[in-house]
Amino acid sequence: xxxxxxxxxxxxxxxxxxxxxxxxxxxxxxxxxxxxxxxxxxxxxxxxxxxxxxxxxxxxxxxxxxxxxxxxxxxxxxxxxxxxxxxxxxxxxxxxxxxxxxxxxxxxxxxxxxxxxxxxxxxxxxxxxxxxxxxxxxxxxxxxxxxxxxxxxxxxxxxxxxxxxxxxxxxxxxxxxxxxxxxxxxxxxxxxxxxxxxxxxxxxxxxxxxxxxxxxxxxxxxxxx
Ligand code: CA
Numbered sequence: 037x038x039x040x041x042x043x044x045x046x047x048x049x050x051x052x053x054x055x056x057x058x059x060x061x062x063x064x065x066x067x068x069x070x071x072x073x074x075x076x077x078x079x080x081x082x083x084x085x086x087x088x089x090x091x092x093x094x095x096x097x098x099x100x101x102x103x104x105x106x107x108x109x110x111x112x113x114x115x116x117x118x119x120x121x122x123x124x125x126x127x128x129x130x131x132x133x134x135x136x137x138x139x140x141x142x143x144x145x146x147x148x149x150x151x152x153x154x155x156x157x158x159x160x161x162x163x164x165x166x167x168x169x170x171x172x173x174x175x176x177x178x179x180x181x182x183x184x185x186x187x188x189x190x191x192x193x194x195x196x197x198x199x200x201x202x203x204x205x206x207x208x209x210x211x212x213x214x215x216x217x218x219x220x221x222x223x224x225x226x227x228x229x230x231x232x233x234x235x236x237x238x239x240x241x242x243x244x245x246x247x248x249x250x251x252x253x254x255x256x257x258x259x260x261x
Contacts, residue, residue, distance in 0.1 A: 038155060039063035041080060043073030043099060044088040044117060049140075053086065056144040057151075070094030074102055077109055084155060086147075087134070089118045097132055104133040104193050110180050113154045117142075133193030136221045153221065168203045170261055173245040175203055184245045194219060195238045198231075202249060202259040211256040231256075 040062050044050050047068070054064050065080050067073035070091045077085060085103070089096035096116060103109045113135040118124045124137055135154050138147060168175040174183040177200060182189045191199065197219045202210060212228040220226055235257060239246035250258045 037061060037063050038083040039065060039080065040151070041065040041067065041073065041076055041082040041085045043067045043070065043076075043085065043091065043096070045069060045091050046088070049088075049117075052144065053147065056148065060148060070096065070099040073099055077103060077112065078106075081108075082112060084151060084158075085112055085114045086151075087114050087116050089116055089123050100132045100134055107180070110193065111178075113158050115150055115154060135193075157218075157221070168200070170203070170245075170248065173242070173248060175200060182242075184242055189241050189243075191238070191241060194234055195241065198234055198238055199242075199249075202257060206259045206261070209252050209255055209258050213256075215256065 038061075040057055042050050042053055042064065044053075045068050050066055050068070054066065057064055065076050065082055067076050071094055073085075073087070073091075074094075076082075087096045087099055091099070094102075100114055100116065103112065103114060110133075114133070115136045115138060116134040117138055117140060119140045121139060124139055135157075136150050138150055167177060172185050174181075174186075176182070180196060182191055182196065182199065198215065201215065201218055212231045215231050216226055216228065220230075235249060235251075239249055242248070248259055248261065250260050252258055
């Protein structure tokens with residue numbers, strides 16, 4: 037059974053989400069502030085985390101960054117709950133590694149669809165080969181690690197997802213829109229140059245292995261050996 041940790045200080049929202057998720061068969065854990073949320077994430081190892089942005093004390097951004105820094109927690113998908121689209125911009129701009137975002141007020145139906153989609157994406161990835169190996173480039177999906185020439189490279193969650201998606205679809209042309217949809221997974225308008233910016237940083241971090249990511253002018257990108 038999938039379990040979901042809700043980190044949100046507004047008790048009414050927690051209750052509403054809990055009620056609806058339980059009906060769908062999820063096991064629920066709750067935390068009303070960031071610190072205890074992190075603790076629960078470590079203790080319970082949930083399948084997914086719903087994380088409110090505005091929390092007392094440690095806010096959602098800090099919680100998300102901490103989650104993504106801890107190896108054992110980094111692979112747990114996170115859906116951020118934000119109150120306004122201006123907050124959403126902040127989340128997107130800061131590149132904190134959340135897997136999806138939903139703006140309040142949201143319908144339970146919409147939230148459920150997001151949760152299922154994120155979980156499905158995660159399961160699909162785990163079903164595929166746990167590792168992708170190329171000369172000078174090793175991607176360990178389970179450990180969330182990338183090595184270039186044997187040396188560990190530190191990537192953000194988004195950069196890691198981008199690289200995995202491209203490498204898993206080796207030889208295929210992938211449009212920016214496809215990458216936005218798969219890696220960012222949000223329906224809000226993000227400019228497609230966001231993809232270019234991330235690819236640029238990713239290439240720089242990958243150094244000599246950056247050449248695997250080939251630009252298809254006016255289309256998108258392709259991973260090629
Ligand atoms: Ca809040």
